[in-house]
Amino acid sequence: MDVLTHSLGSEGVRMIVGLIGVIALVSVNALFLIWMERKVAAHMQLRPGPMEVGPHGAIQTVCDAVKLMGKELITPEEVDKPIYYLAPIVVFLPVLLTFLVIPFSQTMVIKDLNVGIILILAFSSLSVLAILMAGWSSKNKYSVFGAIRSVAQNIAYEIPLLITVMSVILMVGSFKLTDIVVAQSRYWFILVQPLAFILYIICATAETNRTPFDLPEAESELVAGFHTEYSGMRFALFFLAEYTNMFIVSAVATVLFLGGWHGPILPGAIWFLLKVYALIFLIMWFRWTFPRVRFDQLVTFAWKILIPLSFVNLLLTALALKIF
Amino acid sequence: MLSESIPQALSPLNLEKVAPGDYAKTGYHLEVTATPEQMPAVAQALLKEGCFLESLTAVHTSREAFTLVYHFANFYELCRTAVHAVLPDGAEAPTISHVFPGADWYEREVYDLYGIKFAGHPNLKRLLLPEDADIHPLRKEFPAEAEAKAEAPK
Amino acid sequence: MITSGIEEKTFVLNLGPQHPSTHGVLRVLLEMDGEYITAAEPVIGYGHRAHEHMAENRNYQQFLPNMGRVDYLHALAFNQGYCMAVEKLLGLEVPERAEYIRVITNELNRLTSHLLWFGAYLMDLGAFTPFLYCFDDREHILDLLDSLTGSRLTYCFYRFGGVPKDIDDDFISGTRAFIHRLRSRWADYDNLVTKNVIFIHRTKGVGLFTKEQCQLYGITGPSLRGSGIPYDIRKSEPYSAYPQFHFEIPIGENGDIYDRYIVRLREMEQSCRIIEQALNKLPKGPIMAEKVPKRIKPPEGEVYTAVETARGEFGIYIVSQGDVKPYRIKLRVPSFANLSLMVESFKDNLVADVVAILGSIDVVIPEIDR
Numbered sequence A: 001m002d003v004l005t006h007s008l009g010s011e012g013v014r015m016i017v018g019l020i021g022v023i024a025l026v027s028v029n030a031l032f033l034i035w036m037e038r039k040v041a042a043h044m045q046l047r048p049g050p051m052e053v054g055p056h057g058a059i060q061t062v063c064d065a066v067k068l069m070g071k072e073l074i075t076p077e078e079v080d081k082p083i084y085y086l087a088p089i090v091v092f093l094p095v096l097l098t099f100l101v102i103p104f105s106q107t108m109v110i111k112d113l114n115v116g117i118i119l120i121l122a123f124s125s126l127s128v129l130a131i132l133m134a135g136w137s138s139k140n141k142y143s144v145f146g147a148i149r150s151v152a153q154n155i156a157y158e159i160p161l162l163i164t165v166m167s168v169i170l171m172v173g174s175f176k177l178t179d180i181v182v183a184q185s186r187y188w189f190i191l192v193q194p195l196a197f198i199l200y201i202i203c204a205t206a207e208t209n210r211t212p213f214d215l216p217e218a219e220s221e222l223v224a225g226f227h228t229e230y231s232g233m234r235f236a237l238f239f240l241a242e243y244t245n246m247f248i249v250s251a252v253a254t255v256l257f258l259g260g261w262h263g264p265i266l267p268g269a270i271w272f273l274l275k276v277y278a279l280i281f282l283i284m285w286f287r288w289t290f291p292r293v294r295f296d297q298l299v300t301f302a303w304k305i306l307i308p309l310s311f312v313n314l315l316l317t318a319l320a321l322k323i324f
Numbered sequence B: 001m002l003s004e005s006i007p008q009a010l011s012p013l014n015l016e017k018v019a020p021g022d023y024a025k026t027g028y029h030l031e032v033t034a035t036p037e038q039m040p041a042v043a044q045a046l047l048k049e050g051c052f053l054e055s056l057t058a059v060h061t062s063r064e065a066f067t068l069v070y071h072f073a074n075f076y077e078l079c080r081t082a083v084h085a086v087l088p089d090g091a092e093a094p095t096i097s098h099v100f101p102g103a104d105w106y107e108r109e110v111y112d113l114y115g116i117k118f119a120g121h122p123n124l125k126r127l128l129l130p131e132d133a134d135i136h137p138l139r140k141e142f143p144a145e146a147e148a149k150a151e152a153p154k
Numbered sequence C: 001m002i003t004s005g006i007e008e009k010t011f012v013l014n015l016g017p018q019h020p021s022t023h024g025v026l027r028v029l030l031e032m033d034g035e036y037i038t039a040a041e042p043v044i045g046y047g048h049r050a051h052e053h054m055a056e057n058r059n060y061q062q063f064l065p066n067m068g069r070v071d072y073l074h075a076l077a078f079n080q081g082y083c084m085a086v087e088k089l090l091g092l093e094v095p096e097r098a099e100y101i102r103v104i105t106n107e108l109n110r111l112t113s114h115l116l117w118f119g120a121y122l123m124d125l126g127a128f129t130p131f132l133y134c135f136d137d138r139e140h141i142l143d144l145l146d147s148l149t150g151s152r153l154t155y156c157f158y159r160f161g162g163v164p165k166d167i168d169d170d171f172i173s174g175t176r177a178f179i180h181r182l183r184s185r186w187a188d189y190d191n192l193v194t195k196n197v198i199f200i201h202r203t204k205g206v207g208l209f210t211k212e213q214c215q216l217y218g219i220t221g222p223s224l225r226g227s228g229i230p231y232d233i234r235k236s237e238p239y240s241a242y243p244q245f246h247f248e249i250p251i252g253e254n255g256d257i258y259d260r261y262i263v264r265l266r267e268m269e270q271s272c273r274i275i276e277q278a279l280n281k282l283p284k285g286p287i288m289a290e291k292v293p294k295r296i297k298p299p300e301g302e303v304y305t306a307v308e309t310a311r312g313e314f315g316i317y318i319v320s321q322g323d324v325k326p327y328r329i330k331l332r333v334p335s336f337a338n339l340s341l342m343v344e345s346f347k348d349n350l351v352a353d354v355v356a357i358l359g360s361i362d363v364v365i366p367e368i369d370r
Helices: A002-044 A060-070 A081-101 A116-124 A127-137 A141-172 A177-182 A194-207 A232-257 A268-287 A295-323 B002-013 B036-048 B103-114 B145-151 C051-056 C060-070 C075-090 C096-124 C129-149 C169-194 C197-203 C211-217 C257-281 C334-345 C351-360 C365-369
Strands: B017-020 B030-034 B051-059 B065-074 B081-088 C011-015 C027-033 C036-043 C301-308 C313-320 C328-332
Touching: A002 A060, A002 A081, A002 A232, A002 A268, A060 A232, A081 A116, A081 A127, A081 A232, A116 A141, A116 A177, A116 A232, A127 A141, A127 A232, A141 A177, A141 A194, A141 A232, A141 A295, A141 C011, A177 A232, A194 A232, A194 A268, A194 A295, A232 A268, B002 B017, B002 B030, B002 B036, B030 B036, B036 B051, B036 B065, B036 B081, B051 B103, B051 C211, B051 C313, B051 C328, B065 C313, B103 C334, C027 C351, C036 C334, C036 C351, C051 C060, C051 C328, C060 C075, C060 C365, C075 C096, C075 C301, C075 C313, C096 C129, C096 C169, C096 C257, C096 C351, C129 C169, C169 C257, C197 C257, C197 C351, C211 C334, C257 C351, C334 C351, C334 C365
Parallel strands: B030 B081
Antiparallel strands: B017 B030, B051 B065, B065 B081, C011 C027, C027 C036, C301 C313, C313 C328
């Protein structure tokens, strides 16, 4: 350890340990979330869900992961190979990097950047590039449809998302995630910004391509959308990214609105995770109750309702700050 | 009453037979016999009476001739009109798909299964069988299952 | 009509034959301008099994099992139609009790069909959960019918002149319990689907069928009633024991896919009503006509009978030449006409609407292909 510290500096060791921790967290988290989704879906649909492997099917997703790894990677003949190969990696890496700044507790944060929230928003919007690459390179009309929809959708929903986040930033005066959490030590921002919270959850659901906004992969229209032509581990990476994205948007919501690690008795990190999983449950609940919106409705909803509303919210926040 | 107004509407066409049917036995309220050439006019008259085309099919009655069978019914009043039109083998029947667009597919089906051509049909292609098929399986000379199996090369 | 014709601005999308929401093996060629459809051409026949040709080559009894396989979701109505036609040819009288059993089983079968449609339709719209709710309900009916007929889907239960097996007290009490259970579920369905804002926005004003179009294309069944025409063969050309029961024909106003949804949902309640009345009034007596000939050899002649299936009018046209084999059997299936109009209504809609419209008329492709 001393040698490592000596050659890399304490900051370097922190980074490496953090990165290993993140990779472990991402995989375990995804396995857990997939199991959780299955269980949530099942119980909402009056059935038990996976029960065979492990207690209440807890190891089922591990088996599925192993199966996916063992699958043949099929590359259709006509695809644009470099882009086709690159897309699953491009979708996954930015997701990994955003973990760098998420404050699980006062001290459990790998690198507390002073532009933390901007970094998260910037990296998470990269995933749309990956979806475009995947859809475009697949040489499949359904995939292209998925990709086009995804781009239009992400551009439309990114704007209200950013403006909503801005109204919280205005109140704190800092882009640093820990500062935002510390500012909520007396009360959570959901109490003063309820509209912003609702707007954020809607946009986050759309950003993560979840029902009712799952148009890029709408299975009843587009077969499987942008990942129609992917198989095996490449498909698994898209899957992994989707669930990790869900974790990240929920974590950001926790930081912005639900007071991050603040909570009585239990340690901060536990509170943080509890809040995140509660939000994820909410998003899963949406998926298993709502039908899908139509594409034109989706875009109209963003441009005509969400964006004006988020501007109103921003103006009101600024006004309130000026007066009080 | 449709069973009275339909014969009235059809009377200017000088059809071979317009008679009340035996509903208990056949399910028809009106039985009409026409020539295939008269069919567009008959369809037009029945459309004016508010009828819809229930079904259109053919029967391979003999070696030389087919009978085209048209069934019309009405949404508001129970009155099924069956129109029979005898068509010699090889002759073309005029289409009624410009009167009842729903007849489009029925005529394609009859063409597909019997090889009867409908003059003036906008898109007379095979419907149920593959486009490159060379059989018309409901013609009586087409072998039955068992015969076809016996003839097939082993 | 779509040829190879890819114009500059459009492209051709091949929907099916293997696609998650074509309900069987339907293939539709869509000429698209972005997400909008400029032309549509269906290609059918992938499930063609030559039922009509088979009919000409086997005797009347041998063709009976075929009827369960034309429309596998409402097999008993097809059984009913065929049996009625042959009974008419032979001049057979079906005993009262047999007619009641036919009505009860037929309406149960209609419920299974509508429940399956409900689930599959919502799945087309992207909601998965209702699918499992209604399959849970449907399973109860399948068990009931299984205990009576011996099969779960492709029933061959009616015979010329009656039914082969009487219903027992277990079946009756089971059916009553099921009706009670299903009625308690309507509120769930309404809360989950009918009142959902997204659902209403997806379905209102989409896929309109006008009354004129319905007449020109010969649309029947719930798709027609959604457009406001109260045409139901159970009422307008009463057959079997239906005239003895009170029930209503639900109709829609605008003819959009929302109306068709509402019509089907209300029809399920009407089916429950019919079954209840039939169970209450069930007469005693034989279940088979007395003088059914061993050799079915109807006299020369032709007959057309129509029954109301879950999708619309099923008409069967039989030409007999006094032989043990029918000379010609034509099956007039409801989805055939319904699909031909639906394709017209695809134009200028979004690809998402295609799926919604397709689901709303509840096509069964093997029925069209025969």
